[in-house]
Amino acid sequence: MRGTRFLTSVVAPAIALLIAFVLAGFALLLVDINPLDAYREMWNFGITPESLISAVNRAVPLFVSALAVAIGFKMGLFNIGVEGAYLLAALLAAYVGALYSIPAVLHVASILIVGMVVGAIWNGLAGWLKVRRGVHEVISTIMLNFIAFNLSAYLFIEHLKAETGGLTTATDLIPATGWIPSLNPILVGLGMEPRAGSELHGFLVIAIVLGVGYHLLVNRSRFGYDLRASGINPAAAHASGVNPKRMVISTMLISGSVAGLVGMSELLGFQHQYVQDFPVGYGFNGIAVALLGRNNPVGMAFGALLFGFMNRAALILDLRGVPREIVTIIQGLVVLTVVIVYEIISRYVTRRTVAAAARAAAMLEEETAAA
Amino acid sequence: MAQEAAIHLSGVTKRYPGVVANRDVELKVMPGEVHAVVGENGAGKSTLMKIIYGMVQPDSGTIEVDGRAVHFRSPREAIEAGIGMVHQHFMLADNFSVLENVILGSEPKSGVRIDFDTAATQITDLGKRYGLPLDPGEKVERLSVGERQRVEIIKVLYRGARILILDEPTAVLVPQEVSELFDSIRDLKRQGVTIIFISHKLDEVLEIADTITVMRGGRTVGTTTPAQVDARELAEMMIGSELPSPETRESTVQDRVLLEVSGLSLANDVGRALLKDVSFKVHAGEIVGIAGIEGNGQAQLVDALIGLEENATGRIVLAGDDLVDNEARDRRAAGMGLIPEDRQRQGLLLPSPLWENAALGHQYRRPFARGIWMDRREGRRQTEEIVRRFRVKTPTVDVPATALSGGNQQKLVVGREITAEPLVLIAAQPTRGIDVGAQAAVWEELKRARAAGLGILLLSADLEELIGLSDTIHVLFKGEFVARLDPAQVTPEDLGTYMTGAAKQVAV
Numbered sequence: 098m099r100g101t102r103f104l105t106s107v108v109a110p111a112i113a114l115l116i117a118f119v120l121a122g123f124a125l126l127l128v129d130i131n132p133l134d135a136y137r138e139m140w141n142f143g144i145t146p147e148s149l150i151s152a153v154n155r156a157v158p159l160f161v162s163a164l165a166v167a168i169g170f171k172m173g174l175f176n177i178g179v180e181g182a183y184l185l186a187a188l189l190a191a192y193v194g195a196l197y198s199i200p201a202v203l204h205v206a207s208i209l210i211v212g213m214v215v216g217a218i219w220n221g222l223a224g225w226l227k228v229r230r231g232v233h234e235v236i237s238t239i240m241l242n243f244i245a246f247n248l249s250a251y252l253f254i255e256h257l258k259a260e261t262g263g264l265t266t267a268t269d270l271i272p273a274t275g276w277i278p279s280l281n282p283i284l285v286g287l288g289m290e291p292r293a294g295s296e297l298h299g300f301l302v303i304a305i306v307l308g309v310g311y312h313l314l315v316n317r318s319r320f321g322y323d324l325r326a327s328g329i330n331p332a333a334a335h336a337s338g339v340n341p342k343r344m345v346i347s348t349m350l351i352s353g354s355v356a357g358l359v360g361m362s363e364l365l366g367f368q369h370q371y372v373q374d375f376p377v378g379y380g381f382n383g384i385a386v387a388l389l390g391r392n393n394p395v396g397m398a399f400g401a402l403l404f405g406f407m408n409r410a411a412l413i414l415d416l417r418g419v420p421r422e423i424v425t426i427i428q429g430l431v432v433l434t435v436v437i438v439y440e441i442i443s444r445y446v447t448r449r450t451v452a453a454a455a456r457a458a459a460m461l462e463e464e465t466a467a468a
Numbered sequence: 469m470a471q472e473a474a475i476h477l478s479g480v481t482k483r484y485p486g487v488v489a490n491r492d493v494e495l496k497v498m499p500g501e502v503h504a505v506v507g508e509n510g511a512g513k514s515t516l517m518k519i520i521y522g523m524v525q526p527d528s529g530t531i532e533v534d535g536r537a538v539h540f541r542s543p544r545e546a547i548e549a550g551i552g553m554v555h556q557h558f559m560l561a562d563n564f565s566v567l568e569n570v571i572l573g574s575e576p577k578s579g580v581r582i583d584f585d586t587a588a589t590q591i592t593d594l595g596k597r598y599g600l601p602l603d604p605g606e607k608v609e610r611l612s613v614g615e616r617q618r619v620e621i622i623k624v625l626y627r628g629a630r631i632l633i634l635d636e637p638t639a640v641l642v643p644q645e646v647s648e649l650f651d652s653i654r655d656l657k658r659q660g661v662t663i664i665f666i667s668h669k670l671d672e673v674l675e676i677a678d679t680i681t682v683m684r685g686g687r688t689v690g691t692t693t694p695a696q697v698d699a700r701e702l703a704e705m706m707i708g709s710e711l712p713s714p715e716t717r718e719s720t721v722q723d724r725v726l727l728e729v730s731g732l733s734l735a736n737d738v739g740r741a742l743l744k745d746v747s748f749k750v751h752a753g754e755i756v757g758i759a760g761i762e763g764n765g766q767a768q769l770v771d772a773l774i775g776l777e778e779n780a781t782g783r784i785v786l787a788g789d790d791l792v793d794n795e796a797r798d799r800r801a802a803g804m805g806l807i808p809e810d811r812q813r814q815g816l817l818l819p820s821p822l823w824e825n826a827a828l829g830h831q832y833r834r835p836f837a838r839g840i841w842m843d844r845r846e847g848r849r850q851t852e853e854i855v856r857r858f859r860v861k862t863p864t865v866d867v868p869a870t871a872l873s874g875g876n877q878q879k880l881v882v883g884r885e886i887t888a889e890p891l892v893l894i895a896a897q898p899t900r901g902i903d904v905g906a907q908a909a910v911w912e913e914l915k916r917a918r919a920a921g922l923g924i925l926l927l928s929a930d931l932e933e934l935i936g937l938s939d940t941i942h943v944l945f946k947g948e949f950v951a952r953l954d955p956a957q958v959t960p961e962d963l964g965t966y967m968t969g970a971a972k973q974v975a976v
Contacts, residue, residue, distance in 0.1 A: 322824070322831045322842050329817045335776055336806060336814040337829040338797030447819075447870070454871030457863035 104442055106396065110389075113438040114403075117430035124426055125419075135419050143410035147295040150284075154297065156405030157304045157362045158183075158376075160398055162383025164311050165216075165355035167392040169234075171315055172328040172348050178220050178238030179356040180380025181245025186215040187360030188249045188268070191371035192257045195269035204275040209303075209361060216357020217350045219245060224349030228342040234349070242380075253371065266373040277303075277365040298366030307355065308394040314351075315392075324348060356380070385432045391439065404428060472535040474499040474631055474662040475520060475551075480529030482515055489515040491686045493529065497631075497664060497679075502657055504665045504673040507683030507706055508904040513666050516683070517633050520664070521553045522546035533631075552629025554620045556636040560608050567591060567604035570623045594625050599655035613761065614645035621652070631662045638672055639929075642761055643964035650676050668706070670699040682706055706904075720753035721939050726923040727892045732782035734772055734947075742768045743780070744948045750892055750923040755914070757938030757955065758927045761967050765947035766927050767809065770896050773925070774806050775799045787891055800829060805890030807881055809897040809927065811874075815881045818870040822862060823851035825869045826884045850887070858883035859909060875906030882910050892923040899933060911937065931960040945969045 122132030142148060162179050169176035194208035223241055226232040259269045279296035291297070315321040326334040327344050335341050359379050364371065386404060390397030411424035473496045480493040490512045497503040507513050518524040520531070522540030531538050533549050540546045543553070560569050567588055576583040576590075588604040595602050600618045608616060617637060624632060634653075638646045653663060653676055667673050673680060674694045681691045682705040690705055697705075727750040734743040743765050750756045760766055772780035775796035784792045791799050806829065808814035816825050827836040827847055835846035851865040858879045862872055869877060878898070885893055895914065899907040914937060918924055928934045934941060935955045943951040943966040951966040951973040965971045 317841055317844075319832060319837050319840055319842055322827065322837075325820070326817055326828065326831070329819060330813075332814050333808075333817060333828060335796070336774065336808055337831065338775075338795070338800045340795055340797070447868075450868060451871040454863055454867045455873075457861075 104446060105439065106393075109439045109442045110396075110399075110435055113434035114431060116434045116438070117427055120430050120434075121423060121427040125423060128420070130419055135414065135417070135423070138413050138417055138419075139407075139410035139424075142413035143406055146289060147292055148409050149406075150291060150295050150297050152402065152405040152409040153301065154362070154366075154405070155408050156398075156401040157298060157301050158359050158379045159382055159386050159404055160304050160401035161307060161355060161362070162359045162379045163386035163390060163397040163401060164307055164394070165352045165359065166383050166387040167390075167397060168311070168315070168324075168352045168355065169348060170328070170387060170392050171321075172324045172344060173331070174345065174348055174352075175235050176220060176223070176238055176349065176352045176356070177235055177384065178223055178241050178245075178380075179352075179359065179383055180377070181238075181242035182216040182219040182353050182356035183212075183359035183380055184375065184377065185219055185245045185249050186212040186357035187364050187375060188253055188257065188371045189215045190357075190361070191268045191271065191364055194271040194275045194365075195370070198272035198274050201274045201276075204272070205277055205365060208271070208275050208365065209358060212357035212361055213354035214357070217354040220353025220356060221346065221350045224346045227349075228345050234345075253373070257371075259370075267368075268371040270370045271365070275365065276369055277362075279366065296367070298362050300362035300366050303358075304362070307358070308398060312394045320347075359383070382428075385428065388432050389435050403431070471498060473497060473532065474534060475664070476532040476535075477516075477520070478530050478532075480516070480519060480526045480531065482519060482524060482526045489686055490519065490526070492688075493683075493686075494688050495681055496691075497662060499534075499662050500657060500660050501678040502653060502663045502665055502676055504667060504677035504680045505683060506667055506670065506673050506680060506702065508668055511683040511706070511903075512686040513683055514635070515686075517553065517635060517664070517666060520546070521551060521633060547627050547629070550628060550630040551633065552624030552627060552631070553633040554617070554624055554635065554637060556639055558616050558620055560616060560619060562607075562609040564608060565604065566602050566606050566608060566611075566619050566622075569608055569619055570604075570626050572623075574627055590626065591622060594622055597655075598625065598659060598661075599652050612645070613640050614648060617641070617645075617649065618652070621656075625661075630660070631664070632656065633664045633666070635666045636668075637665070638667065638669060640762070642967050643931075643961050644968060644970075646672065670702050670706075674699060674702070719939060720919045720921075722752040722754075722921065724752040725749050726752050726787060727925070728783070728785040729773070730783045730785075732769075732772060732780060732784065734768055734777055734780045742947050743772060744946075746782070746944075746947075746949055748942055748949070750925055752921045752923055753918055754939045755918055755924040755926050755937050757934040757941040758925065758944055759931065759934055759941055759963050759967055760927075760944035762929060764944050764967075766896070766944060768947070769944065770806070770809070770894055770927065773799075773894055774804060797832065801833070803891030805829075805885040805888060805893040807885055807893065807895040807898050809900070811877055811881050816869045816877060819868050822855070822860075822865040822867060822869055822872075822880065823848045825880060826851040826854055826865070828884070830884065830888050854880065854883035854887055857887070858913065875902035878902045879906055879909060882913055886913055886917050886922075890922070892925065893917065894925045894927075896927040897929060898926070899928075899930065931963055935960070935963070943967055945972075 118136065125132040125135055143152065162183070165179045166176055190208050190212040193211045198204065219241065220238070223234050223237040226237045227234050257268055258266055277299040280299050280301060281291050281296055284291050284297060315324060323334065323339045323344060326337065327339055327341065331341060360375065363376055382404060386397055386400040389400035407424050407428060411421040414421040414423065475495065475497040477493055477495040480490055482490040493516055505513050505516065515524060519526050522543045522545050525541065538549060561572070567584065570591055571587045576587050591602065591604045594600070600622055602615065602618055602622060608619060611619065637649060641649060656663060665673070665677060677694060679691060679693055680702070682689050682702065684706060730747040732743055732746040733741065735741050746769065748756060758766060758769065768777065771777045773784060775794060780792065782792060783790050786802050786804060789802060791802060812818065817828060830836050831842070835843060835850045837843055848865050854860065855862060855865060860876050860879045860883065862876065882898060898914065899910050914924060926934065926938055935958060938955045941953045941955050941958065942949045943953065943963065945967060946969065950969070953963070
């Protein structure tokens with residue numbers, strides 16, 4: 098079907114974005130702010146080089162989080178537990194990573210693996226509960242989030258924070274062998290001159306690899322076929338020989354191990370230690386980005402960049418006396434309108450496809466009759 | 469003066485995207501007659517009935533009821549005009565009583581209370597008048613299929629219907645229940661009720677109808693009476709050519725046992741037996757038929773064999789290996805194939821492209837997979853092969869399965885299972901809901917596979933299909949095999965007797 102992809106992948110999100118900004122404009126008008134001025138301010142601030150670097154840095158964890166959520170979505174599992182998994186994973190990986198120093202690549206890899214294992218165990222618990230006790234994963238992952246928040250707070254304050262009294266409460270600093278270098282040299286090579294303090298985190302490369310890996314796993318591998326079949330029609334997947342319980346467990350393990358990497362960009366690229374105000378919310382916002390990108394890796398990348406851009410651009414609103422919560426409202430509206438507009442367009446596309454197939458079948462019929 | 473027609477449709481046309489479901493339909497139903505509308509699946513009967521019942525609005529043409537032009541916008545308006553419909557799939561709340569089901573949506577009120585007593589009396593009266601005996605207080609879940617149908621008919625009469633549309637009413641009934649239904653229909657007719665009887669079972673139509681209208685390809689191709697035609701002529705009107713038959717008489721049964729099931733039992737969570745000590749053999753080149761009224765353990769038998777029931781006990785020996793503890797994928801790999809009874813529920817990924825549907829159940833091996841990856845190119849090629857060999861009508865193998873008609877979806881499912889060359893194929897309702905042409909194609913393929921040495925376990929509600937194709941027939945009743953019959957000698961009536969549990973062979 099020519100044009101179908103263009104309709105669903107470009108036209109639908111563009112329309113949705115437009116609608117969302119118009120609706121948010123009305124919200125701004127209600128508080129006596131000219132939406133066009135506000136949007137112009139955001140745009141002008143958002144496209145400065147520092148803002149763009151910051152937007153990408155913000156987009157990377159969102160993208161990884163969206164990947165984790167999307168793996169679950171693909172088989173109809175709603176993993177709400179990415180939030181808890183990545184916080185717990187970041188804390189434990191930060192603690193473990195600070196205990197030793199080995200050559201750089203190995204050190205980074207070992208820290209990432211600790212994060213993945215913690216995330217996998219944490220989300221795997223929800224899978225185990227579903228398989229063994231029939232607990233719906235939405236319930237268990239939400240509850241496990243609360244446990245993770247409090248468990249990590251307890252472990253951090255009571256056991257894992259550094260003893261040496263500094264100004265900030267944090268775990269020990271990870272030795273430099275465990276850091277992921279920034280990509281600024283590449284930016285310089287491209288003729289850009291990032292200002293001091295503005296660094297493009299190196300985890301971006303790993304995120305891109307994860308995105309490609311997601312595509313291969315979901316769309317090209319046998320496992321991905323079973324995963325998608327289970328999501329589209331569980332009864333048919335079961336009859337085709339997919340073991341539904343094993344599928345739930347492996348999906349939650351994979352989703353959790355990706356979730357365990359959500360905080361790594363921040364941890365290994367910037368903080369180098371787990372700090373008390375380690376950024377939260379990537380897990381929940383990842384759900385929105387996965388919806389926005391409709392579980393498609395490229396779509397989710399764009400969604401994450403859009404959210405990153407908007408979050409960064411929102412900073413200017415404070416200075417102009419505009420409530421920056423308006424950006425959160427726009428983000429919510431974008432997700433809603435994308436879901437609705439996509440549904441409308443995909444119904445239209447399905448109708449068209451069915452009609453075309455019916456016509457083609459009728460033509461075949463006539464040919465057969467004539468022959 | 470000529471009598472006014474109860475229903476008169478003229479020039480009715482209904483288009484759907486890409487297809488014309490009804491074209492210039494002419495239908496004249498006289499008051500107090502039983503008027504049969506026959507045609508193969510996809511001939512436009514359902515659309516026509518939906519138009520009469522107000523569920524669908526025609527693009528053009530006129531509809532008259534009792535001589536007055538009508539334009540129904542919803543079934544409610546049709547009901548007000550005295551038209552009632554009994555759907556093929558019952559729409560009853562199982563845990564409600566007969567009474568509650570009948571009055572649901574049109575409850576008689578006294579003040580704010582529902583007047584159950586009046587309603588109960590009315591139902592009993594209706595039952596007596598039309599020969600539809602029912603106990604208003606009985607829960608629907610305890611009723612047989614035939615009794616449920618009576619509830620549906622009473623429900624429609626209770627709403628004041630004088631024109632009754634019965635959509636494939638015999639599809640779910642055993643022969644004995646069919647004759648009871650026909651008695652009721654004759655009673656209804658005597659009382660002046662007009663009946664439109666939708667069917668594709670010609671002997672039944674010839675038995676009960678006063679007038680017959682035949683549909684083909686969305687058009688009404690003629691109107692006749694049972695006195696003027698026989699089944700053969702009617703069939704030829706229906707399909708425009710000669711009727712295929714499931715008949716296979718030359719035996720291809722070999723000595724080699726492919727599948728030996730013994731002592732297969734299954735209980736549900738509360739310990740009720742769903743399968744009791746089921747034992748049978750399938751030889752190479754043999755079709756073993758399983759007869760039974762739906763809900764007597766067929767679904768459980770299939771699930772237990774294919775590996776979807778973990779709690780099944782007994783022995784399932786396929787080519788010498790006991791598979792009872794193996795899971796579904798291992799059983800597939802060992803040579804078990806499945807045509808599921810409900811292709812859309814268990815056999816297809818509707819939004820996915822055809823080639824991914826062709827891979828379903830075979831996604832772990834060549835040509836669909838290579839190592840841990842799906843082999844998209846070989847998978848497509850294999851699917852194109854299936855499409856060609858089994859004449860699946862589709863523009864490409866990349867269209868979603870949902871775009872295909874039911875018959876073509878089924879041909880794809882049958883094709884993918886047969887081309888995978890299993891040792892034993894479990895075929896559950898392989899021709900349900902598909903048109904005569906596709907049905908003949910499926911029968912042909914099953915026969916060919918049988919001749920090539922495939923063992924087939926055939927579960928079917930179509931007794932003619934079962935008798936025509938099978939080499940041996942077992943009857944399943946309440947989870948047990950109650951009879952083993954020779955299809956060469958058995959009649960549908962005999963089968964019905966065993967299927968209802970009215971008789972049981974001592975030694976099976």
